[in-house]
Amino acid sequence: MKIEILSPDFFSRPTLGVARELIGKLLVHEENGHRLVGRIVETEAYREDDPACHAWSEVKRRNSKTAAGWRGEVLMGEPGLAYVYLNYGMYWLLNVVTEPAGVGAAVLFRAVEPIEGIEVMRARRAVRKDRELTSGPGKLTVAFGIDDRHHRQPLTEPPLYLAAEVPPPALRVAVSERIGINRGAELPWRFYVPGNPWVSGKRDRKNLNELNDLKDQKDLKDLKDLE
């Protein structure tokens, strides 16, 4: 499999476009002599002007000097860095920082399809079906061995990085509202591969709107920067 590591330039762009284009890309972790590879099948965008974004209160407060030690400070940092945080006290969630430095935004990785190193993933995840290995944001970090150690690390170089498959796979991309949030819940900023078994949540979920149908939605204004 021929792959090309994504550079910081890829992430230094409008967040919705990055989130959409990350669908089909690869998440790779090289560790202990083995290589874990997953194809990204579900992402969510979290933008600075978005009440669900962890940079929201900080931006609203117009506190340009972010307090040292604030975990979300990296969101305002260089594109391509990892933002990793503990959610519900138990699960590390992986994001990649987007947009130029100074803008607080990121893309959350919600699901990947196992491609390589599946034995290691099975060993880390005590589940019966392979479909359960990486079909959720907390599941995939366990399967890939991602935790606090990766916070602030660049995802543009080994051992943990994002890459494009050459040639790229032909995948459909669908859009829906984001999962598990209250504020900003109506924004259609979740991207996924319709029908892929590793997409999180219940199967046959509603909202199978194809991306091309977004013209008909009133959120076109927000999605303008997908071009």
Added chain:
DNA sequence: ACGAGGATGCTCT
């Protein structure tokens, strides 16, 4: 098949 509830810890009020 589906829903309710518990585990568990950090952040903000």
Added chain:
DNA sequence: GAGCATCCTCGTG
């Protein structure tokens, strides 16, 4: 003390 970008188990039908 509440809320949280979750996951799993154990009820019930």
